[in-house]
Amino acid sequence: MTSLRKVYDDHPKTVVFASGALIRILAALVFPRLPDLLTLRPEISTPVNSFKRLQEGLFLHERGLDPYDGGIFHQAPLLLSLFSLVPNPSSWIGRLISIVLYTGLDLLSADCLYSIADSGAGYKTRLFTSPRSDRVWKPISVAAAYLFNPYTLLACLGRPTSVFTTTLILLSISHACQRQTVTAAFALAMASYNSFHPILLLPPVGLLCYDRLCINSSNSQPFTTNGDTSFAPQNGIKISTDQRNHPQPLPFALKFTTTFTVFLTFLLLLSRLILPSWNFLPAVYLTPLTLPDLTPNPGLWWYFFIEMFDAFRSFFLGVFALHMLSYSVPFCLRFQKQPLVAVVLMMGVVAIFEPYANAGTAGAWLSSLGLVGHLFEGEYHVLLISYGPINVALVSSAYRYTFPALAALLYSTFLGPAFHHLWIYAGSGNANFFYAITLVWSLALLIILTDTVYSALRDEWEAERPEGKGKDVGQI
Amino acid sequence: MKLTHLLALPASLLALLTPTLAGPEYNEHLHLLPLSNDYLYAGFNFTSTTSLSAYESHHYRYFPRSLGQILQYTHTSELHLRFALGRWDDESWGARPRDGGREGGTGVELWAWIDRDGGGEKVEERWGDLVNSLSGLFCASLNFIDGTKTVRPVLSFESEGSSRGSDGVGQQLLHGTLPNEVVCTENLTPFLKLLPCKGKAGISSLLDGHKVFDANWQTMSIDVRPICPSSATNTDDECMLEIQQTVDVVLDIERSMRPRDDPIPRPRPIEEIECDETKHYNGPDSCYPKRKEGAMGWSLSKIFGTPVLGSCHLAEDDAHENVDITLEVPSTRVVETSALQLSSPVVDAQNTDIRHFKLQEGIHRTDLTLPYQPNVASTLRSQPPLYATRQITGHGQERGGMHTLLHNPHPYPQTIIYLETLPWFLRPYMHTLKISHKSSSKTVELEKMFYTPAIDRKRATKLEVQFTVPASTTLELTYDFEKAVLRYTEYPPDANRGFDIAAAVIRVLPQSQTAAQSQAQSGAAGSGCKGRGSYLRTTSLLLPLPTPDFSMPYNVIILTSTVIALGFGSIFNLVVRRFVLVGEVPRGPLHAVVARVRELVGKVRGGKMGKAGDVGGDLGGADEDSGSGGKDTGVSTGKSGGISDPVMGSGSDKVD
Structure with a gap:
């Protein structure tokens, strides 16, 4: 036990990553039917990320048919090229290789989270240093929260292609934190190419990039901030001097957007090369907007649009899409001082309000909340190795509605599959059962999202007014 | 304009007056064949022809004008329309009549070759016109054959006619099915109206809706095809247009002969039942009905409710060997005819069981009676080329599997083409398609595959595969599918009944070397589809889909909107203050x-x-x-x- 402890203390990253990989591969080896079972679960696989549909698209593509000339396959074309190199996952060896591939993706995501947390972008930015910076989560805790999150674990075994999107988003954020603007834009373009909605992350990720670049230019000066307290007038002076070295915001935004667009266009052109027609554009990118496939998923859209009156369908599709869009810019404006928070919040918005929501994306978002873990006011957060995922950390937080959110999350996690069974298989419940659970699930995630917004703003406010800490506040 | 009329008039007059081979013709034929277990197969066939030039100049004689105008308007060169009901029990009834070439899947099936000039959109438009016009003509819901029920098969159907010029190139084949259509009397009446004698005289007078639709298996077909002489150089031989209407029914003799005044089926009184006394439990209070022996007695008037009324001989030269009724019973069976002239008793020297009758002119009521005969050697029907059954496997309303069993009873391998039209809300996974031996699960290679995936709410799935069924083996064809959830307005009123899936069409290709002998075996049913192989269709399926709660639209809109508003409101409340x-x-x-x-x-x-x-x-x-x-x-x-x-x-x- 002590030796184990010692090994962990010496190489925490190796141990956490190795055990994360081991759990995934062992689960696939010990329960050989589990991956295929999870692939069929509606909570994990949706029409736009299902592994089984990917197989179907691959089958059609390999036989020279256009896989997008049909209603089944809605995933990005380059995935076809990638998976045509992987052996057929119907055999056990093929299944194992696909699991190993997805485990690799998860490790990459965890590594990205590690480096993001390591960069300190969460608590120290150009304009702001969190008064709670002593409470920042260790990078290894953030990585562990991702690797041992049950939702990401199940998503890894279920192999939806949204795991690629998650990895690419995290990759983009981590490159943004390391001031690699071009690669950050490229990774984000890849993610958006893969599943459309990450395009909403473009403003916050751009902001994060800009912020990190500014920090870099101010750090290159002999002047160093002592970091503990922010002295308002002095701060103002500092900014005014620094701004000569700072990149101009407007050209930077233009450059970032252009880089993103160029890469996205490049990817789309590349896809056209391997496909016979442009059919993939509507099939991949119009499907999340028009929702032709109403297969149940944990999101809010499917039942709403089953029950929607035909005359109002397009109106509400527009409203829902615009609703998602409406968060991106306000978050950027309000969280100018904390761009990473804006990114994480926007990931949450995408995970909750996605038309084809799934537990994997939501789980990845819950884990990435660890990046802003210092906001969760609490005594101490336990190191998560022995206690499991994020949930433990949240328990100890001083969120306003921690308990209801966690109770609702657990409730929907356990009752969701049960109610789905009652509706689809047992026939003793109807669609409202599963619908109610998806409402609870979304509500729980929404409460967590709202509380994160609250605590981030509170943190920012307390930096300005340290005497307000721990006191009741009102809002005007 | 006028000039051409003037020029054309003498030509058409000449064509009418000169007794060429290509004159308009009409003949009708009834084939009667008792099947095992006291079933009777009755196949009606009405064929009329007209010359293509007369057709194109709107000169109709035996060809129905209403149908002809529709075909001309929609540029349809060949039409096949089927109305079908029930199931052909090939385990006990043997091979299908006319090699299955004149039957359809349950419901309505329609396929047609439409001129392609003017592009694909023009074809769609013409097809739309065609189904809508036919819908009105036959009082059927054919207008529901839209894009989601139409496919374009490649291998399964071949043009029966020989059209002029480059055949098949300028035409597009479209195939639509309506498996949920209930075929009924209202479809038979317009069908009979197309006949020259309108169902009032000749064998068509037997067709009464009450009896036809009381059958265990029933199929009506209309086939229009152009026939051109094969030698293209000889331009004198005119092209003909043939319309063939058939009604094939299998009637339960006992049920059909139920008296009209007491049509309610009720158990016979115990005194009339003959008990099987060999059973050990036979006693004064228990009775096992004795299996009836011999052939049941029947007559046309009892089975169809009416005798044949008059005759419908329309051709000018009535001297040729047209026969009205063919009866295929063992030669030992006694046949009593009333006012039927027994024409050439045997056609095929090898088959003495076939008797031909001809209706006589001027006799008003004709009947055919076969009295009960205790000891009759039952005729052995030839085996069907293939046995096929299809089921949906799996449970629950989320996904399932299609499972088709194909049994080749013959000692030679047969190549078949399997066509399925699936509605878009059934999403098949073709990567799971597997054809394997039932016993050894050894897979069979596909020879050809044509697959068109469905597009939601726009297009149906078409699956067409060609493979060989080895001699005396059973193959199973399986694939997985997923069931879609529809919008609540897309469900029919009886949503929990399920959705009908059209029958699979199986075409057994003719064998190069075994063709001759197989044709000789099943040569009884004479029809014009020798070279195309035989067809069979599986039964249609019922697919249950997951259903939403239909009473909830307002509640769902309100609840979901509330959750979203809750999130939106609280976030923006925090953000803007x-x-x-x-x-x-x-x-x-x-x-x-x-x-x-x-x-x-x-x-x-x-x-x-x-x-x-x-x-x-x-x-x-x-x-x-x-x-x-x-x-x-x-x-x-x-x-x-x-x-x-x-x-x-x-x-x-x-x-x-």
């Missing part, structure tokens, strides 16, 4: 009004209570306190530009 300490919250103008009112109330009550005593004074004091608090905040409101200044001040204090 600033934090202040509770004590610093500025009071709005309303608060000042409220404070003023409370102050007034306090004064009034204080005045009242002051007389009452000390307690009132205390209360008044308390009221004044609160009032003064209100004043204080009022002052701070007055100051406030307001909050930021003290904040900044305190910040700088701290630093100092």
Whole structure:
């Protein structure tokens, strides 16, 4: 036990990553039917990320048919090229290789989270240093929260292609934190190419990039901030001097957007090369907007649009899409001082309000909340190795509605599959059962999202007014 | 215009007057064949032809004008329409009549070759016109054959006609099915109206809706095809247009002969039942009905409710060997005819069981009676080329599997083409398609595969595969599918009944070397589809889909909107407002009004209570306190530009 402890203390990253990989591969080896079972679960696989549909698209593509000339396959074309190199996952060896591939993706995501947390972008930015910076989560805790999150674990075994999107988003954020603007834009373009909605992350990720670049230019000066307290007038002076070295915001935004667009266009052109027609554009990118496939998923859209009156369908599709869009810019404006928070919040918005929501994306978002873990006011957060995922950390937080959110999350996690069974298989419940659970699930995630917004703003406010800490506040 | 008319007139007159081979013709034929277990197969066939030139100049004689105009308007060169009901029991009835070439899947099936000139959209438009016109003509819901029920098969169907010029190139084959259509009398009446004798005379007078649709298996077909002489050089031979209408029924003899005055099926009284006394449990109170032996007696008038009324011989030269009724019973069976002229008794020297009859002119009521005969050697029907059954496997309403069993009973391998039209809400996974031996699960290679995936709400799935069924083996064809959830307006009123899936069409290709012998075996049913192999269709399937709650649209809209509004509202509430300490919250103008009112109330009550005593004074004091608090905040409101200044001040204090 002590030796184990010692090994962990010496190489925490190796141990956490190795055990994360081991759990995934062992689960696939010990329960050989589990991956295929999870692939069929509606909570994990949706029409736009299902592994089984990917197989179907691959089958059609390999036989020279256009896989997008049909209603089944809605995933990005380059995935076809990638998976045509992987052996057929119907055999056990093929299944194992696909699991190993997805485990690799998860490790990459965890590594990205590690480096993001390591960069300190969460608590120290150009304009702001969190008064709670002593409470920042260790990078290894953030990585562990991702690797041992049950939702990401199940998503890894279920192999939806949204795991690629998650990895690419995290990759983009981590490159943004390391001031690699071009690669950050490229990774984000890849993610958006893969599943459309990450395009909403473009403003916050751009902001994060800009912020990190500014920090870099101010750090290159002999002047160093002592970091503990922010002295308002002095701060103002500092900014005014620094701004000569700072990149101009407007050209930077233009450059970032252009880089993103160029890469996205490049990817789309590349896809056209391997496909016979442009059919993939509507099939991949119009499907999340028009929702032709109403297969149940944990999101809010499917039942709403089953029950929607035909005359109002397009109106509400527009409203829902615009609703998602409406968060991106306000978050950027309000969280100018904390761009990473804006990114994480926007990931949450995408995970909750996605038309084809799934537990994997939501789980990845819950884990990435660890990046802003210092906001969760609490005594101490336990190191998560022995206690499991994020949930433990949240328990100890001083969120306003921690308990209801966690109770609702657990409730929907356990009752969701049960109610789905009652509706689809047992026939003793109807669609409202599963619908109610998806409402609870979304509500729980929404409460967590709202509380994160609250605590981030509170943190920012307390930096300005340290005497307000721990006191009741009102809002005007 | 006029000139061409004038020129054309003598030509058409000439064509009418000169007795060429290509004159308009009409003949009708009824094939009667008792099947095992007291079933009777009756196949009606009505064929009329017209020359293509007469057809194109709108000169109709035996060809139905209503149909002809539709075909001309929609540029349809070949049409096949089927109405079918029930299931052909090939385990006990043997091979299908006419090699299955004149039958359809349950419901309505329609396929046609439409001229392609004018592009694909033109074809779609013509097809739409065609189904809508036919819908009106046959009182069927054919207009529901839209894009989601139409496919374009490649291998399964071949043009039966020989059209002029480059055949098949300029035409597009479209195939539509309506598996949920219930075929009924209202479809038979317009069908009979197309006949020259309108069902009033000749064998068509037997077709009565009550009997035809009481059958165990019934199929009506209309086939229009152009026939051109094969030698293209000989331009004198005119092209013909043939319309063939058939009605094939398998009637339960006992049920059909149920008397009209007592049509309700009820158990026979016990005295009439003959008990099987060999059974050990046979006793005074238990009776096992004895299996009937021999062939049941029947007559046309009893089975169809009416005898044949008159005749319908329309061709000018009636001398040729047209026969009206063919009866295929063992030669030992006694046949009593009333007013039937027994024409050439045997056609095929090898088959003495076939008797041909010809209706006589001028005789009003003709009947055919076969009395009960105890000992009749039953005729052995030839085996069907293939046995096929299809089922849906799996449970639950989320996904399932299609499972088709194909059994080749013959000692030679057969190549088949399997066509399925699946609605878009059934999403098949073709990567799971597997054809394997039932016994050894050894897979069979596909020879050809044509697959068109469905597009939601726009297009149906077409699956067409060609493979060989080895001799005397059973193959199983399986694939997985997923069931879609529809919008609630897309469900029919009886949503929990399920959705009908059209029958699979199986075409057994003719064998190069075994063709001759197989044709010789099943040569009884004479039809014009020798070279195309034989067809069979599976039964249609019922697919249950997951259903939403149909009573809930408002509730769902309200609940989901509430959740979204909750998120949106609370997030934007946080985002657009600033934090202040509770004590610093500025009071709005309303608060000042409220404070003023409370102050007034306090004064009034204080005045009242002051007389009452000390307690009132205390209360008044308390009221004044609160009032003064209100004043204080009022002052701070007055100051406030307001909050930021003290904040900044305190910040700088701290630093100092």
